[in-house]
Amino acid sequence: MRLKILFTIESGEIVRPNKHSTQGFIYRMLRGSEYEKRHDEPRFKFFTFSDFFTDSTEKPTLLVSSPEKGFINTLYSAIREKESVYIGRQELRIAEVKRFKLPLRRAFQTGSPIVLYRNAEENEYFKLHQHRDLRFFLNRLKENAEKKYEAFYGEDFFLEGPIFDRLIPKLRGNGKLDVYVKVVKNGVPFPVIGSNWELLEKERIRPEERRFYRFIMDAGLGEKNSLGFGFLNPIRR
Helix, strand or coil: CEEEEEEECCCCCCCCCCHHHHHHHHHHHCCCCCCCCHHHCCCCCCCEECCCEECCCCCEEEEEECCCHHHHHHHHHHHHCCCEEEECCEEEEEEEEEEECCCCCCEEEECCCECCEEEHHHCEECCHHHHCCHHHHHHHHHHHHHHHHHHHHCCCCCCCCCCCCEEEECCCCCCCCEEEEEEEECCEEEEEEEECEEEEECCCCCHHHHHHHHHHHHHCCCCCHHHCCCCEEEECC
16 A cells, blocks of 8 residues: 655755655654554564655655555554644645555566665675676565565465566666665764666566565565665556
8 A cells, every 4th residue: 555745845945855864754653653663663664665756746755655554544644634744854845645556567666776685794785786696686585575575464475486577777877777875864874775677577476476566566675665765666568
């Protein structure tokens, strides 16, 4: 399930909020609800959000997705009561907020970079441009998705074959494949490295796999989903 939030700003242009600030905004909206302790729970958070973008009305827009309907409903109820909110130090007026579901497709593209660790103990990220190992990328992506799915539904699951059959990365303006995102936490900046994709496609989704692909569409792919990474948009092919 998804939440779409459109903002307006009275003066000047919006400064794209830091991802940690956006995460903090989401957690503040959960205060006083059954999800208010989600931030401190030592488990998967089961939500993600897109990068900020401008919609057809030229309004700054944020999408939040989660496989938990109650989570999205709680955010929706909290945000629609606000005239304005702070994300970081920037005050944004709420222009519109709405809930919706998207149909499952066989193809996706990223709405925020996918992040994977190559070596988590050494805090080393997988770098597509440097490591050039799609097999590692697909295997780690699949393992991570299966683990989150099993934690959410409380049942074992194994996906036969690769998680995607066709991949097209999105090149940056400088021709690089990797995206370096500066995240600031408690005033301390640190880089998170990921990759954006024009296409992630599964040729055929079997009936018994539909719930899995719907889950990753809503929960996100890879690491650091609750920090706004791995957001997926289904697309027509």
